[in-house]
Amino acid sequence: xxxxxxxxxxxxxxxxxxxxxxxxxxxxxxxxxxxxxxxxxxxxxxxxxxxxxxxxxxxxxxxxxxxxxxxxxxxxxxxxxxxxxxxxxxxxxxxxxxxxxxxxxxxxxxxxxxxxxxxxxxxxxxxxxxxxxxxxxxxxxxxxxxxxxxxxxxxxxxxxxxxxxxxxxxxxxxxxxxxxxxxxxxxxxxxxxxxxxxxxxxxxxxxxxxxxxxxxxxxxxxxxxxxxxxxxxxxxxxxxxxxxxxxxxxxxxxxxxxxxxxxxxxxxxxxxxxxxxxxxxxxxxxxxxxxxxxxxxxx
Numbered sequence: 034x035x036x037x038x039x040x041x042x043x044x045x046x047x048x049x050x051x052x053x054x055x056x057x058x059x060x061x062x063x064x065x066x067x068x069x070x071x072x073x074x075x076x077x078x079x080x081x082x083x084x085x086x087x088x089x090x091x092x093x094x095x096x097x098x099x100x101x102x103x104x105x106x107x108x109x110x111x112x113x114x115x116x117x118x119x120x121x122x123x124x125x126x127x128x129x130x131x132x133x134x135x136x137x138x139x140x141x142x143x144x145x146x147x148x149x150x151x152x153x154x155x156x157x158x159x160x161x162x163x164x165x166x167x168x169x170x171x172x173x174x175x176x177x178x179x180x181x182x183x184x185x186x187x188x189x190x191x192x193x194x195x196x197x198x199x200x201x202x203x204x205x206x207x208x209x210x211x212x213x214x215x216x217x218x219x220x221x222x223x224x225x226x227x228x229x230x231x232x233x234x235x236x237x238x239x240x241x242x243x244x245x246x247x248x249x250x251x252x253x254x255x256x257x258x259x260x261x262x263x264x265x266x267x268x269x270x271x272x273x274x275x276x277x278x279x280x281x282x283x284x285x286x287x288x289x290x291x292x293x294x295x296x297x298x299x300x301x302x303x304x305x306x307x308x309x310x311x312x313x314x315x316x317x318x319x320x321x322x323x324x325x326x327x328x329x330x331x332x
Contacts, residue, residue, distance in 0.1 A: 076281075077286070082286065086286065086289075089293070093126060093129065095298060095299075095301070096293060097166065099296075100166050102301045103164075104164050105163070105164065105166075105211065106160075106210045107165075107166045107167070107212075108167050108169065108211070111168065111169060111170055112171060112174050112216050112217070113215075113216050113218060115248050116228055116240075117217035117218065117278045118217050118278045118284050120170060120240075122285045125285050125289065126168065126292070134164065134166065135166045136159075136166070137170060138169050138170065140155060140156075152194060156172065177258060177261070177262035178258055182251050183251075195262070199266060202268075213274070213292065214274065215274050215276055216259070216263075216275050216276065223278075223279045224249075228241060274291060
């Protein structure tokens with residue numbers, strides 16, 4: 034019996050080692066795919082990208098100041114497949130801007146109360162006041178994409194959305210809101226490469242969800258949904274602008290350049306800023322430092 038038990042344990046250890054070896058081989062293969070892609074592609078060089086991005090971010094600050102100065106209202110929608118680069122582009126747009134003027138809206142799953150409301154209602158709550166620019170990281174087009182493909186809405190709700198959406202967007206535009214819609218297009222190979230990056234990188238792993246993984250099995254369904262959505266909502270009044278996003282750096286520069294071209298802006302007149310002399314008072318005595326709690330100097 035003891036000899037038989039020992040044999041079984043030995044077999045189990047061998048099986049586990051085999052599984053472990055297979056996992057390591059798969060990981061090595063994934064990392065090799067990433068490295069090979071980075072070495073062989075003709076993507077925009079980092080130095081040039083950073084120089085151009087810095088110039089565009091200065092222009093974005095000017096645009097922000099103009100929107101605030103003139104009391105304009107603008108909405109920009111970012112849609113596209115998972116890992117297409119929407120979030121990265123939004124980050125580069127906003128990182129030098131005032132969050133009180135430029136807001137990012139990324140709504141989660143609707144609550145039961147929101148599900149009972151008019152579909153567009155929770156998005157209307159996020160629309161800009163005078164002097165604001167709102168960037169939607171996914172928008173009301175969820176209904177034509179993920180909700181359609183994953184079965185989160187019924188046929189009547191889906192078709193009602195496609196028929197209502199152009200009228201809804203027309204109302205926004207007639208009210209004085211500038212509406213700009215971007216679709217980020219990414220190939221299946223590039224999406225796979227980015228998914229592997231997210232799986233292997235602990236700092237990016239939160240970016241990939243079970244829904245993202247499932248979307249890989251429904252690539253054609255998403256393509257059909259996107260085509261049908263464009264057929265109904267790519268209008269002269271509110272067109273879709275497609276961003277080729279296999280190269281993230283090019284996509285960001287192209288999108289920001291186009292965005293700047295969609296809203297006419299000028300330098301806002303400013304008074305020259307002069308710092309006044311620092312106020313000093315002989316009567317003020319600072320409390321002892323020993324009475325304060327400091328963050329430890331670890332570095």
